[in-house]
Amino acid sequence: MSPSQVTVFCPGHISGYFKPVITGDPKTSGSCGGGIVINSGVTVVATRAEETTIQVLKTSRDTSQVVSDNSPVIKHLMQNLGLTASIKTFCTLPLSSGYGLSAAALLATVHAVNQLFDLGLSPEKCAMQAHQVEVAFRTGLGDVAACQGGGWVVRKGPGIMAEILRYKDDQTIHAITLSPLKTESVLSSPEMMNRITDAFPKTDPDTLIGFFACSRSFAEASGLISPDIEKVLIDCDANNIPVSMTMLGNGIFALGERAKDLLNRYGETYSLQISHTGPRIMEVLP
Ligand SMILES: Nc1ncnc2c1ncn2[C@@H]1O[C@H](COP(=O)(O)OP(=O)(O)O)[C@@H](O)[C@H]1O
Ligand SMILES: CC(C)(COP(=O)(O)O)[C@@H](O)C(=O)O
Numbered sequence: 001m002s003p004s005q006v007t008v009f010c011p012g013h014i015s016g017y018f019k020p021v022i023t024g025d026p027k028t029s030g031s032c033g034g035g036i037v038i039n040s041g042v043t044v045v046a047t048r049a050e051e052t053t054i055q056v057l058k059t060s061r062d063t064s065q066v067v068s069d070n071s072p073v074i075k076h077l078m079q080n081l082g083l084t085a086s087i088k089t090f091c092t093l094p095l096s097s098g099y100g101l102s103a104a105a106l107l108a109t110v111h112a113v114n115q116l117f118d119l120g121l122s123p124e125k126c127a128m129q130a131h132q133v134e135v136a137f138r139t140g141l142g143d144v145a146a147c148q149g150g151g152w153v154v155r156k157g158p159g160i161m162a163e164i165l166r167y168k169d170d171q172t173i174h175a176i177t178l179s180p181l182k183t184e185s186v187l188s189s190p191e192m193m194n195r196i197t198d199a200f201p202k203t204d205p206d207t208l209i210g211f212f213a214c215s216r217s218f219a220e221a222s223g224l225i226s227p228d229i230e231k232v233l234i235d236c237d238a239n240n241i242p243v244s245m246t247m248l249g250n251g252i253f254a255l256g257e258r259a260k261d262l263l264n265r266y267g268e269t270y271s272l273q274i275s276h277t278g279p280r281i282m283e284v285l286p
Contacts, residue, residue, distance in 0.1 A: 007283040010108035011275035012041035013100030015247040016215030019200040021158035026132035030158030031141035042104035046112035097177040098249020103143030106130035138187040150275040174259040177251040215244035
């Protein structure tokens with residue numbers, strides 16, 4: 001019996017450093033880089049329907065509010081798949097703030113409709129469907145690849161099939177967002193993309209502390225740090241707290257429990273764990 005509704009959770013992703021790789025084909029384009037797959041992301045509820053409707057909801061204190069009745073990337077994904085369904089996406093982190101929520105929404109949606117309509121797509125094919133929309137819309141380059149699994153990650157090449165090193169760690173990551181930043185605005189700027197490429201680190205980290213150092217030197221060299229962000233970075237430095245800027249968002253992420261009280265002085269602080277998994281089916285209703 002085909003299900004009537006499927007719920008899937010996909011983790012988000014904080015990118016720490018990245019190098020765009022644009023080949024002209026969204027399937028082989030993407031980025032190399034390092035980031036953290038986080039235990040907060042997007043939950044998608046896909047329900048059989050005669051036409052595609054999309055609701056983007058933000059949840060806080062167990063109450064969800066509709067923030068948008070549209071999502072061009074989800075709409076395009078459904079058209080690519082030739083499917084119609086009611087799609088509701090739920091997140092607690094802020095949108096357009098560098099938490100990889102566009103990727104998480106896309107990847108969760110593909111896995112949900114794959115189960116809802118019994119498409120038989122492999123995890124890799126699901127990820128490819130999501131990745132190519134992300135890249136085509138310039139809403140991300142490497143987040144879908146990262147969110148296929150858990151851990152803090154080093155992506156050695158662009159796209160879904162490239163080598164990804166994944167490392168487990170149970171330390172807490174704390175993050176704040178000072179203001180939204182539309183990823184597409186940066187990815188569509190040739191001048192910024194060239195500067196970002198030049199800032200890419202020469203070696204890959206193999207420790208979490210080393211990842212923070214790589215991300216921080218990348219952020220400093222990228223020219224993306226605003227005065228407000230710089231102030232928080234310096235405060236963390238003064239307290240010996242590993243810290244960097246979320247890519248791409250006007251935000252900060254820092255390592256360990258001591259970061260929470262410090263970041264609380266600057267805004268709402270999100271306490272995050274490194275995810276152990278990628279997308280997960282949460283519920284299937286008959
Ligand atoms: N939770 C979500 N549900 C549905 N669509 C989303 C979601 N998050 C982002 N998107 C879509 O992706 C677009 C780009 O988001 P983006 O700025 O890349 O956010 P992020 O930095 O969190 O990935 C948004 O304008 C929206 O259309
Ligand atoms: C940094 C970014 C290009 C965008 O990340 P976000 O703003 O979270 O969509 C990411 O996709 C990456 O390739 O590392």
